[in-house]
Amino acid sequence: MRIFGAIIVFLGLWLLLSGIYKPLTVGLGVVSTLAVVFILTRMNSIDEDRVEIEIKPVGFLLYQGWLLVEIAKANWVVTKIILAPSMPIKQHLFSIPYTQKSDLGQVIFANSITLTPGTVSVETEPGQFLIHAVAYSNDDKAALADMDRRVTACEKADIS
Amino acid sequence: MMFAVAIIAVFIAMVLVMVRLYGGPTLYDRVIAVNSFGTHTVLLIGLIGFLTERPEFLDIALLYALINFVGTIAILKFFRYRAIGDNLPVNEESEQ
Amino acid sequence: MSLDTLVDVISWALMLSGSFFVIIGAIGTLRFPDFWSRLHAVSITDSAGVILLFAGMCMQAGFTLITVKLIIIGVFLFVTGPTATHAIANAALVSGLRPKEAKGFTGVEPEPLTKPTADPAVSE
Numbered sequence: 447m448r449i450f451g452a453i454i455v456f457l458g459l460w461l462l463l464s465g466i467y468k469p470l471t472v473g474l475g476v477v478s479t480l481a482v483v484f485i486l487t488r489m490n491s492i493d494e495d496r497v498e499i500e501i502k503p504v505g506f507l508l509y510q511g512w513l514l515v516e517i518a519k520a521n522w523v524v525t526k527i528i529l530a531p532s533m534p535i536k537q538h539l540f541s542i543p544y545t546q547k548s549d550l551g552q553v554i555f556a557n558s559i560t561l562t563p564g565t566v567s568v569e570t571e572p573g574q575f576l577i578h579a580v581a582y583s584n585d586d587k588a589a590l591a592d593m594d595r596r597v598t599a600c601e602k603a604d605i606s
Numbered sequence: 607m608m609f610a611v612a613i614i615a616v617f618i619a620m621v622l623v624m625v626r627l628y629g630g631p632t633l634y635d636r637v638i639a640v641n642s643f644g645t646h647t648v649l650l651i652g653l654i655g656f657l658t659e660r661p662e663f664l665d666i667a668l669l670y671a672l673i674n675f676v677g678t679i680a681i682l683k684f685f686r687y688r689a690i691g692d693n694l695p696v697n698e699e700s701e702q
Numbered sequence: 703m704s705l706d707t708l709v710d711v712i713s714w715a716l717m718l719s720g721s722f723f724v725i726i727g728a729i730g731t732l733r734f735p736d737f738w739s740r741l742h743a744v745s746i747t748d749s750a751g752v753i754l755l756f757a758g759m760c761m762q763a764g765f766t767l768i769t770v771k772l773i774i775i776g777v778f779l780f781v782t783g784p785t786a787t788h789a790i791a792n793a794a795l796v797s798g799l800r801p802k803e804a805k806g807f808t809g810v811e812p813e814p815l816t817k818p819t820a821d822p823a824v825s826e
Binding site: 462463465514518521524525528529535537557560561562564565568576580 | 723726729730733734735738739741742743745746748749750753767770771774780781783784785787788791792795800
């Protein structure tokens with residue numbers, strides 16, 4: 447079942463990226479897809495590790511829209527700092543707890559923090575991230591907790 | 607026309623990042639500059655493809671994006687472990 | 703106003719604002735006083751510059767295979783940009799670089815780190 451999914455994804459990627467639908471190129475695509483899937487099935491016997499996508503698709507898309515608005519706001523803040531002659535920097539390293547259970551959820555949260563200008567996730571520790579902020583204000587922790595809540599809401603409920 | 611304007615802007619940004627690459631005091635400043643330069647390169651190649659109306663340039667841009675990410679990670683891994691191939695840290699006394 | 707003109711106007715706006723943010727990010731890498739603040743300047747190019755310029759190119763390409771390719775490159779940059787930034791920041795932290803008080807800071811609050819950073823050889 448997962449093998450057929452992988453074949454469809456790889457073949458679709460080949461067809462989208464090549465854009466030439468002559469028999470030779472499509473045949474090469476089929477051959478390379480099968481070769482990749484063969485190697486993947488061989489590698490599967492090493493560790494049986496699977497990627498589970500434990501994210502609600504619709505909720506994730508809505509979160510992306512919210513994230514774009516946040517990025518726009520944060521960009522404007524950092525742009526003002528860069529262009530100001532006095533450069534009002536207030537650096538701060540602080541830790542923020544995360545509540546996501548799945549690895550993918552934690553990756554999305556940490557990447558969202560880094561993608562928003564003004565905050566960078568520096569270190570991951572069990573249960574919390576270390577964050578560096580360039581213009582720290584006391585509202586930052588509340589804003590990041592709000593983002594954490596939104597990412598957790600995107601996760602599927604039935605994760606161990 | 608709009609692509610020409612954007613290309614000039616990206617080019618100016620690349621020159622500025624290059625100044626930081628030359629003058630950055632620490633190693634990590636230079637790694638940031640190289641990474642940022644790679645992102646600018648991807649943007650520049652894509653824009654040039656649109657300016658010359660040859661969309662095949664986007665394939666090259668995709669390749670540059672891949673190489674940029676892998677290269678940054680490889681540089682960081684090298685300076686942390688002094689080795690790229692295996693993930694076992696080598697003994698520092700014997701390697702110096 | 704025809705549809706083509708509207709598309710052109712929108713892509714001009716996206717391109718100009720994208721160019722603006724790319725240059726702002728580059729100026730930030732020059733002007734910021736130390737490594738930790740420069741991370742945030744690069745983050746501007748990675749988010750706003752990439753999103754706006756790629757959106758402008760998508761508007762010009764229309765509904766073709768080129769747009770799909772642009773979206774693939776954009777999503778790839780969107781995922782790898784923050785990951786690379788995090789990797790650089792983490793490597794700098796492990797190597798012992800810390801934000802410190804210097805000229806140009808109006809208020810630094812050095813909060814003690816929650817734990818001493820682990821030796822890189824042990825943490826892997």
